[in-house]
Amino acid sequence: MYDSGNVFAKIIRGEIPSKKVVENEYALSFYDVNPMCEKHVLVVPRGEYENILDFARCASAAEQAGFWECFVKTAEAVGIEGEFNVFANAGLNAPLFNQSVFHFHLHLIAGEKTSACIDIMKEMLCKK
Numbered sequence: 001m002y003d004s005g006n007v008f009a010k011i012i013r014g015e016i017p018s019k020k021v022v023e024n025e026y027a028l029s030f031y032d033v034n035p036m037c038e039k040h041v042l043v044v045p046r047g048e049y050e051n052i053l054d055f056a057r058c059a060s061a062a063e064q065a066g067f068w069e070c071f072v073k074t075a076e077a078v079g080i081e082g083e084f085n086v087f088a089n090a091g092l093n094a095p096l097f098n099q100s101v102f103h104f105h106l107h108l109i110a111g112e113k114t115s116a117c118i119d120i121m122k123e124m125l126c127k128k
């Protein structure tokens, strides 16, 4: 069940600040506070969807179109083209990375890895 007290819901409502990249009626994007690479942006729908599956199942055609428009404009705005990663985590016990904010978001990542990213990768290699 969606909890509207999550940090991205607060950013959407303007209750806490973020470093915004792009906004439209249905979605917005902003820089991740703990970047894994030089360019690490989160693309978030304004609607209340806990994860990517909820969004894909339940968001209207207009919300989905608005989200993808925001995604494309974000990539253009931060200069991402050709070499990048996109991922979405879901749940507290996902196989690779756990979700920590329960409002659907895509991570859009490019450029040099940060030391935080290298530490995470090392930690993953040590786990079963």
Ligand code: AMP
Residues within 6 Å of the ligand: 007, 018, 030, 031, 032, 033, 034, 035, 042, 088, 089, 098, 099, 100, 101, 102
């Ligand atoms: P996930 O673990 O996939 O749910 O990703 C949540 C992401 O949100 C993490 O990469 C965090 O660094 C990032 N994050 C948490 N709080 C904020 C915030 N206030 N502004 C921007 N990014 C945030």
